[in-house]
Amino acid sequence: MAVLVTGGAGYIGSHMVLALTDAGHEVVVLDNLSTGFTWAIAPQAKLVEGDIGDEALVGKMIADHKIDAVVHFAGSIVVPDSVADPLGYYLNNTVKSRALMAAVVKAGVRKFIFSSTAAVYGNPETQPVFETAKPAPISPYGTSKLMTELMLQDSHFAYGLNFVALRYFNVAGADPRGRSGQSTPRATHLIKVACQTALGQRPSMDVFGTDYDTPDGTCLRDYIHVSDLISAHMDALAHLNRGGASGIFNCGYGKGYSVLDVIKAVEKAFGGPVNHKLVPRRAGDPAAIVAGADRVRDILGWKPKHADLDFIVASALAWERHLERRNAA
Secondary structure (H helix, E strand, O other): OEEEEEOOOOHHHHHHHHHHHHOOOEEEEEEOOOOOOHHHOOOOOEEEEOOOOOHHHHHHHHHHHOOOEEEEOOOOOOHHHHHHOHHHHHHHHHHHHHHHHHHHHHHOOOEEEEEEEHHHHOOOOOOOEOOOOOOOOOOHHHHHHHHHHHHHHHHHHHHOOEEEEEEEOEEEOOOOOOOOOOOOOOOOOHHHHHHHHHOOOOOOEEEEOOOOOOOOOOOEEOEEEHHHHHHHHHHHHHHHHOOOOOEEEEEOOOOOEEHHHHHHHHHHHHOOOOOEEEEOOOOOOOOEEOEOOHHHHHHHOOOOOOOOHHHHHHHHHHHHHHHHHHHHO
């Protein structure tokens, strides 16, 4: 089948392109390359440089390549940045997603997979948090993603757009075959930052907040390996192909690790210290968020293979070393 992947030059999107091309699908990537890399795109895929907000371009791509399904990753993802620039996030994540959906609906495509986030839950009262919990985002980033979910639900009922929205918890790690990973130099992902610090690419890293109501006072998160996350997307696509119902699914392992746990895991993998400083809390960060992820297993048939923090960290560290060699060449 022919699949349009928005944001396919980015971290998670590039892994989706690899999975789709590995499975023999035709893949077309739409990316403005603001944060992505052309070299991260599988060579079998076609790249169109452009914006998801350009309805005419999206419509032409769908027609030219006879697109059967859309997987939507493109967007802005840094929580503190969304607090500082909410209107920018609503434009990029919500307004432009609306334009993308309009083009998709107009073209008659009926299968849509959306990259959502656990940030829609805000600071949940109970852990783990399930899809039945009432969304209560505490950042414009989370709100911008929730608004897109609502548009998808309304478009399903109004136009017959069938969708799966996957609420990511904390994505980390790299392709086990070493083909892609988190490549943004100044990314804010904790595991990447810790790996860069271990390798001396950063002099130190900050631990934001040590007074949370968690076992060691630092934020608690559910880390999911990027390859397992992508397998959930492939399961979602198969689900829609067989006529499965539209829905929203958490993607996580159901186990939380603190910031200090992650630093210890990186120190173990690296074999040396990770210099870090304890600093005040950062705006928009919930104390703890862990996935209730039974639904994705029961309905989509998802079977994760890499639910191990040490494996996630080892693959992330290996990718950082690969980037060092690549950048030095």
